[in-house]
């Protein structure tokens with residue numbers, strides 16, 4: 001059989017007429033970035049002239065090197081001017097007419113032997129210039145190269161694939177890019193709008209940027225300086241620059257690494273209290289001092305997005321438009337590095353200033369706990385310095401706490417039981433009972449705590465964490481030796497039946513008779529730990545628990561040793577019922593569960609006895 005497809009290799013052909021509109025309009029989704037691209041080019045050209053002066057390849061006067069932006073509302077133009085290296089007519093043809101040929105990349109390549117110039121040069125792809133056509137119907141370049149004897153040149157293009165180039169009068173070295181703004185982009189002919197864009201992308205560009213007779217940027221933000229040059233005031237002042245309305249941060253970390261990737265930055269710990277709302281979009285990502293994004297969730301683990309500050313890394317892979325990140329191996333390394341640094345800083349403060357660390361823990365606890373449950377590596381380190389606090393306000397590390405309660409709170413299965421309360425007011429009766437037994441009670445009252453408890457329980461060896469009202473104390477920490485019951489088996493059975501009959505209408509009650517100390521309540525109501533915890537976690541993550549909203553299951557423990565139980569057993573039928581209800585209501589009341597009409601009835605009944 002004859003083959004009608006011949007094996008062949010070849011080259012795809014691209015029609016400039018078709019691809020050009022795509023580059024102009026769709027490469028960059030956000031039109032405002034034209035200004036970022038053109039100002040970055042002007043900054044690059046300025047950095048290059050400085051470099052050439054350093055290398056001895058330019059011996060003239062550098063002079064004032066700022067980049068300036070001018071708006072002419074009447075002529076409907078925006079002009080970006082620099083005093084950088086400029087271009088000869090030949091260079092325009094090479095760098096501008098050849099789309100996707102980057103003079104920036106070429107410069108870096110040419111001088112790579114001399115030093116790592118990449119650090120200063122922003123451009124890479126050779127496309128940024130064309131973003132001008134997203135907003136301009138015509139673009140002019142008037143430029144003069146720094147090279148001796150160069151003539152000025154004027155390039156003009158109306159956005160088609162045709163251009164013209166001619167000699168031009170220009171006395172000074174450098175480049176003016178003149179944008180004749182298109183009708184559909186006139187929003188950019190506004191001082192306010194341009195200021196906004198310049199402040200967003202250019203606030204920390206390394207060369208002075210002038211607009212409307214003002215310098216809009218800080219060319220040497222603290223993250224480009226050496227930590228040894230900086231004082232606390234400098235860090236606090238920079239924080240104010242980022243968050244003018246923000247409360248002072250608690251502390252900060254200066255990031256500075258150049259191997260195996262390049263990254264600088266300063267991360268601040270804000271006061272979080274019990275509040276997740278402070279989060280998100282407070283870390284800004286820069287690449288060579290050009291603002292990229294404040295959506296850093298692909299670069300740092302989620303819990304770190306609670307921090308504020310700046311990260312600058314030329315090694316975070318950006319796509320052509322520089323507005324999106326690409327998750328890759330480098331990003332993982334960077335994320336790992338930041339996590340480690342943050343953990344190390346916390347460990348250092350913990351070691352050097354335990355008292356200060358404890359004071360700050362209310363504010364950073366949320367962060368540390370979120371880190372522990374969401375990031376394995378951070379969790380490993382944070383185990384050493386994460387603190388828990390008891391009802392007396394004393395702080396402990398996990399290890400210290402286990403050592404503290406081990407003797408008294410180890411159950412017959414050799415498991416250490418940590419008791420906690422989530423609401424000091426509501427659970428007061430239970431806390432007091434536990435304290436009377438010599439047990440210690442922790443406070444876990446933040447939004448993250450239900451998740452935190454669940455997350456750490458299995459990480460701390462042989463430990464159970466139970467809320468103080470999850471069961472009667474004897475069952476929370478089951479000991480070998482039990483308290484004796486003063487009731488006969490018969491009487492216990494009678495008491496149980498009586499409660500069951502009287503409270504029969506109440507939903508899902510599990511009634512038991514248990515020997516407890518006489519100073520505890522005659523009836524104790526508890527909600528099983530597991531079910532309550534699932535409810536709590538569902539509530540904070542905004543989901544519905546599979547167990548519904550309210551605790552459906554209640555354990556009602558009748559205190560066999562309380563004199564009231566004896567009294568109930570000895571009373572006549574009518575009085576028995578009243579006493580049972582009353583004791584049950586008191587137990588509900590102490591759990592904060594007597595509400596609505598039942599509470600009203602209870603209060604009225606009590607009043608009638610006055």
Ligand SMILES: Nc1ncnc2c1ncn2[C@@H]1O[C@H](COP(=O)(O)OP(=O)(O)OP(=O)(O)O)[C@@H](O)[C@H]1O
Nearest residue numbers: 041045095102103104123124125126127128129175
């Ligand atoms: N203001 C300027 N002064 C001197 N040369 C310039 C200027 N603007 C652009 N160029 C030259 O034109 C080239 C192409 O610019 P373009 O913005 O398209 O790409 P790039 O900056 O190299 O890369 P990227 O697409 O990443 O921005 C630059 O590399 C540079 O050589």
